[in-house]
Amino acid sequence: xxxxxxxxxxxxxxxxxxxxxxxxxxxxxxxxxxxxxxxxxxxxxxxxxxxxxxxxxxxxxxxxxxxxxxxxxxxxxxxxxxxxxxxxxxxxxxxxxxxxxxxxxxxxxxxxxxxxxxxxxxxxxxxxxxxxxxxxxxxxxxxxxxxxxx
Amino acid sequence: xxxxxxxxxxxxxxxxxxxxxxxxxxxxxxxxxxxxxxxxxxxxxxxxxxxxxxxxxxxxxxxxxxxxxxxxxxxxxxxxxxxxxxxxxxxxxxxxxxxxxxxxxxxxxxxxxxxxxxxxxxxxxxxxxxxxxxxxxxxxxxxxxxxxxx
DNA sequence: TATTGTTATACTCTATAACTATA
DNA sequence: TATAGTTATAGAGTATAACAATA
Numbered sequence: 263x264x265x266x267x268x269x270x271x272x273x274x275x276x277x278x279x280x281x282x283x284x285x286x287x288x289x290x291x292x293x294x295x296x297x298x299x300x301x302x303x304x305x306x307x308x309x310x311x312x313x314x315x316x317x318x319x320x321x322x323x324x325x326x327x328x329x330x331x332x333x334x335x336x337x338x339x340x341x342x343x344x345x346x347x348x349x350x351x352x353x354x355x356x357x358x359x360x361x362x363x364x365x366x367x368x369x370x371x372x373x374x375x376x377x378x379x380x381x382x383x384x385x386x387x388x389x390x391x392x393x394x395x396x397x398x399x400x401x402x403x404x405x406x407x408x409x410x411x412x
Numbered sequence: 413x414x415x416x417x418x419x420x421x422x423x424x425x426x427x428x429x430x431x432x433x434x435x436x437x438x439x440x441x442x443x444x445x446x447x448x449x450x451x452x453x454x455x456x457x458x459x460x461x462x463x464x465x466x467x468x469x470x471x472x473x474x475x476x477x478x479x480x481x482x483x484x485x486x487x488x489x490x491x492x493x494x495x496x497x498x499x500x501x502x503x504x505x506x507x508x509x510x511x512x513x514x515x516x517x518x519x520x521x522x523x524x525x526x527x528x529x530x531x532x533x534x535x536x537x538x539x540x541x542x543x544x545x546x547x548x549x550x551x552x553x554x555x556x557x558x559x560x561x562x
Numbered sequence: 563t564a565t566t567g568t569t570a571t572a573c574t575c576t577a578t579a580a581c582t583a584t585a
Numbered sequence: 586t587a588t589a590g591t592t593a594t595a596g597a598g599t600a601t602a603a604c605a606a607t608a
Contacts, residue, residue: 273466274527275459279534279546280440282553284455287437288480289559290430305434306575309425316423323589330438335576337591351590359584359589377424384429390555396429399552403432405540409439456598473566485599487568501567509566509607565608573600578593585588 290387297383303346303376306331310339311365311373314349319362321354330410348372440537447533453496453526456481460489461515461523464499469512471504480560498522 275281294305303311306329313325320328326336340363343349348369351361365373388396425431444455453461456479463475470478476486490513493499498519501511515523538546 275462278530279549280444282550283437283440286553286556287433289556290433294430312425332577380428388429395552398548399429400432402545402549403436406436406439482600
């Protein structure tokens with residue numbers, strides 16, 4: 263690119279995918295928190311609850327693996343969900359080391375309410391993107407996620 | 413959408429922009445760290461150094477505002493850059509409260525080397541995306557960033 | 563009174579290492 | 586020996602509140 267192609271505005275950072283990913287994520291995260299309210303589930307607690315619905319009787323080790331965090335970090339998350347009464351640690355016949363994570367009735371209701379809130383927050387936040395653009399964005403982000411370790 | 417449109421695979425989470433943003437950011441961040449090495453600048457230190465080049469004689473308050481963090485959080489970042497010898501806090505004539513952040517010669521060289529490394533890491537990581545897709549991704553992320561507070 | 567830079571402090575998220583009970 | 590869950594601990598990254606110097 264020659265010096266004649268002057269930039270309208272923007273710094274080196276504004277051309278970096280990593281920087282824009284981080285800043286865009288902060289915008290979405292802040293709006294998520296606003297939408298969920300002061301007593302709402304944190305993103306990681308919501309994620310864990312979602313995966314216990316997607317994968318019934320998932321174990322903690324498997325859930326940690328799918329979330330991309332360590333087993334040790336999952337303990338507090340599961341504790342939080344158990345305290346809210348949204349799931350329970352259930353013994354698994356045949357292997358007493360393992361505990362299956364089972365959503366309660368309250369957990370299923372809370373999850374449905376939460377996923378509706380999250381979808382509404384994203385729909386409202388992303389109104390400046392057309393449906394096609396939103397689909398394109400998801401597609402591109404998933405391509406980057408192909409490089410996920412684990 | 414009717415129930416006939418069965419999902420090939422994926423959970424509720426995989427359709428959320430926020431979740432995919434976070435996971436994609438982690439992929440890029442991990443590769444950034446690998447590329448910069450164990451003694452490399454953290455992303456926020458690199459960001460701060462970049463902005464002292466983009467905005468010569470920027471003050472700490474202004475830099476914090478542009479980074480979207482609090483002034484208090486910037487102190488350690490500027491300390492780190494000063495310790496590396498990449499910039500200095502320079503007095504500003506006319507207002508003794510303010511200190512301009514001025515890159516040193518070593519800072520300019522280190523920044524050029526770092527931005528080259530970062531660009532190479534992104535180019536290599538994003539080879540599965542065409543040039544057009546990379547441009548589209550940046551465009552979409554910038555649209556989301558329009559909602560940045562501050 | 564208001565602002566800049568700073569310190570003290572705390573909270574969230576995450577990782578590593580070591581423990582226990584099981585296998 | 587190896588694995589599942591747990592605890593203890595530490596390190597980033599961030600925020601709030603209060604302070605001294607200066608405006």
